[in-house]
Amino acid sequence: MSKQAERADPGCCAPLAVRPMAVEQAAEVAPMFKALGDPVRLRLMSMIASVPEMCVCDLTPAFELSGPTISHHLRVLREAGLVDSERRGTWVWYRVRPAAFRQLGALLALPASVPAGT
């Protein structure tokens, strides 16, 4: 199993709010949150996640940034295990890794007993 696939195991993570997180799990998950902690990467992520797959040739024109800068951000997302990529001819295509998304979402789940609060 690749390192990315291990990171994306959706069964590994009890919600943050259930019990204190183990050191190893925190080290494994933090890079995924860190990858989302940038506005450009969040927008790239949402563009990719909104469709089955997306060509880098359609991502780059949406930003006022150079191709290499977009490629850098896409590499961060891929290395964090949040997207997969595949080269076909000239272009690279990206798609979301659903298990990674679900793992992060599960971590952020709060028990229903927690009031809405602020």
Add this chain to the structure above:
Amino acid sequence: MSKQAERADPGCCAPLAVRPMAVEQAAEVAPMFKALGDPVRLRLMSMIASVPEMCVCDLTPAFELSGPTISHHLRVLREAGLVDSERRGTWVWYRVRPAAFRQLGALLALPASVPAGT
């Protein structure tokens, strides 16, 4: 309404996978993910979220880090709108901001039609 409360509005955010995220929303949410993108802060967050509230005097001994370092990480979490703090006498107490958690969790939700994948 405070800046933190605005950020924690749970009604503001369609899931990432529904439509591309607006520039303004990405700029607003990225700091919350960035705050979680550190193993120590993730562990602090899970310790705080596991109980109704927690004293900094119980958080610090759980880490092999100095008091000022722990305080720095707690400040990042607070400034990102993920926790609230309250000083009572000598100690500061922290509690999770449920709306902020729910906002991030909602962003990461995937449509049920998305296959489990890897």
